[in-house]
Amino acid sequence: MATHAIRTTDLVKTYPKGQRALDGLSFSVGEGVVLGLLGPNGAGKSTTVKILTTLSRADSGTAQVAGYDVIREQDQVRHAIGYVPQKSSSDPMATGIENLVLGGRIYGLSRTDAVRRAAELLERFGLTEFGGRQVKTYSGGMQRKLDVALGLVHRPQVLFLDEPTTGLDPEARADLWTEVGRLAGSEGLTVLLTTHYLEEADRLADQLAIVDHGKIVAEGTPEGLKSELRGDSVHVELVDADTDGTVRSLLGQLPGITEIVAEGKVLRARVDHGATAVPAVLGILEDKAIPVSAVTVSRPSLDDVYLNYTGRSFQAAEEAA
Template sequence: MAPPHTTGPTTALLADALVKTYRSGRRTPPVRALDGLSFEAEPGTVFGLLGPNGAGKSTTVKVLSTLTRPDAGRAVVAGVDVLRHPEKVRRAIGLVAQRPVSDPMHTGRENLVLAARLQGMSGRDARARADELLDRFGLVDAGARLAKTYSGGMARKLDVAMGLVHRPRVLFLDEPTTGLDPEARAQMWAELEAVTRAELTTVLLTTHYLEEADRLARRLAIVDRGRVVAHGTPDELKDDLRGDAVVVQVGRETGDPSAVAAALRTLERVPDLRDVTSSGRTVRARADRGGAALPHVLAALDQAGIQVAAASVARPSLDDVYLRHTGRTLDEEVAA
């Protein structure tokens, strides 16, 4: 169910029944990237759009940032109707796309000063703002270096700083940590948490990293096939899944489809288990008391002659939420 759609001082972003279809030719069927997508975000918060590639996240950003027009629906950004006043929206937003936007042949500081000047700032103010952002993102020592010498994590920090240079009311971050190693990703998360507090900016974060959405977003929406299939705070979405997740890996790394199918049938007969599903060599189920259910699970699989490589019990995760609402895991879709 989509959230209610109202605009006012408590709404920084509004997407109301957005529809967008791409047509590539007469012989190719049209692709509906957005199919009635709706959500809203509060000012000064991080709102996450979670979903695999092709779910509609990037198209949503393009509509809200005036880069493309929807076929139907309504969009409001920072209190401004996107279709009626796109020029006002552009002045109120910052956009950090998936691809780098900095000039590799300019220094980090030069990139920031140029971005500020393009936003209409004076030379003095542009230089002061550049120095402020270099300090905030831990890039002071690298400010005089060419951007082409930056590591992946440093380059993404510079991109985000350029998106913030004019103090936008809304910042769009489209997959900001894709391609970064775990250490650089964790550093970026810390920087984003600090900068949203300091800048009082509303952030629309698109990502397919579950941990990223869980950590950064106050509220989020899970998008699948152009629709919002679940929305709320990360804790609300996880708490909505009653009980624990019981996860069992069957057989060896190469996997055995017959063993997985047998394990699925076996666990469907174990009392107190529900929502039994499989993905690859992994079988998942839910139980009110996972710790008490796990010995019965292992005993049933052993009696059926099914080899177990690993088994665990955990509180619900966002991956469990995604599985519940889409019938598949997000990690599996991203890897496909």
Template sequence: MPQRPDTRSGPAIDVAGLTKTYRSHHRTVHALDGLDLVVEPGTVLGLLGPNGAGKSTTVRILATLALPDAGVARVAGHDVVRDAAAVRRSIGYVAQKPVTRPLDTGRENLLLAARLHGLGRREAASRAAALLDAFGLTESADRLVRTYSGGMARKLDVAVGLVHRPAVLFLDEPTTGLDPEARAELWAELSRLADDSGMTVLLTTHYLDEADRLADQVVIVDRGRVVTRGTPDALKDQLHGDGISIDLPDAATAALAASVAARVAGLREVGVDGRRLRARATSGAGTLPVLLAALDGAAVPVLAASLARPSLDDVYLHHTGRTFEASMTQAEVTA
């Protein structure tokens, strides 16, 4: 795996007041609206938000693929605008779309990437072999990439991003489109990579469980701004208590259930998400039976009820006023 990079003093990523606006004939999109972000060396940071929240725009600016309209960003100690070449030498970037050549073999893709980064022929061959082994691709190394499964191809994309031992690695939604088994396999490889390499990793994702599993720190972005940040456990612990979820037959019944729930002692943050009633309680085990009895007394039919410790979805709901799923649906409708 990559050698532990030499870290500079100060943050690995330091962003202040970043703004970016895209204009077309039909509309203006404020992708970033004064975004601030600090990532310490050796940290795996999960940048979490729905499509259109500004995650990919942030990564493209930090990787010198787009210019900000305003604000300052430094990566590995280099300004992304004034010293873009130094930034590019310091980073690995794994985009959402495949970067490998499908009519070349896995080994050939890695050799090409290594040579483009200035490695000599012998060092490139050694580095390619090491990465193929690290990602479990040695047996497939001399097959054409077009014959790879989605999970194998994505592992190769990550390996290409690591070939020059970057100080900072950007992973832009690395598991989008993979089946659950392939996602789990890539998660395992990324976890091992983060533990072994000591490099700084910025991971963008719209999978809540992915951020919870991989990230040391989570930053939730909504409408181009940071709404909260912290470790996954700390963010969940801030909510104090259990989440209660009640599934109702339809939205009208859910609204009626919310009016009943608002009168139940011990419930807070009562809200409706489609056909689902959500609330929080300090003692969910004691409050849920009381809520169900109140709904029964009001002749409100309940399809299902659940009780859970706080999740990142609860954190998102708390800070944005809507669930992550609802945000994703809204982003798809307005895209």
């Protein structure tokens, strides 16, 4: 097995209508790591996953998964990986066991081995008592767990999860996070998961690669990326949007306040010290009779990291997509 479970160099992909989905995307992941590919809708995450799982080809650049080249060694790559697409690939009319046994048989397991593996995986994901039921009767969270189990049938070295918790309720989401964390921790599996949930990236990923417009703009651990940002974040929510930029320029006059970004009624800024900045912010706005709904101070979040590297908030990027 290679030192890097996944490595991409300068991947470029332009779709037929001229949409450049990847624009020189490079990153690498070590073995046994959960890598979060975080980016707003349309950033190029799914395209990256499709290239790494051999479902699509880059126009240029190279990629290796489990030490195999995704173009020249497609078969080896396919055997080394598990892929859980955004849309479930299980048969809703079949039972959980039937789906898993079929999955095993497709990968060449004997019937006995496929049945044994199915039982193991159902147990692993707490689905044993539901194994005999049709998948259409499963809750969203159970279906998703079965999807992940299907991706693991052939004991892959690298598992790709494309937006694994989209559409799940918070409880099912947290449950799946626990499962994925356990997989990587106890079984040495490398996991690449794409997500547009900041919280998911923060909670689940050992390493993060932030994707914006088809490029990686920042890489590191969630904590490392946040701690690179000095000071605190201040969010000021106004009663009326700062349409003419008055509030923005007023805040800009205060010492120790930088990176002021206005989005509708919300202004976000970085300050050296939150405790001293808040009275100063409120004071200057009160002087000018500008009504404020709320002011909050927090340690930098991944949203601030994203803002720092791309110049816009994650939510604004999602809305623009």
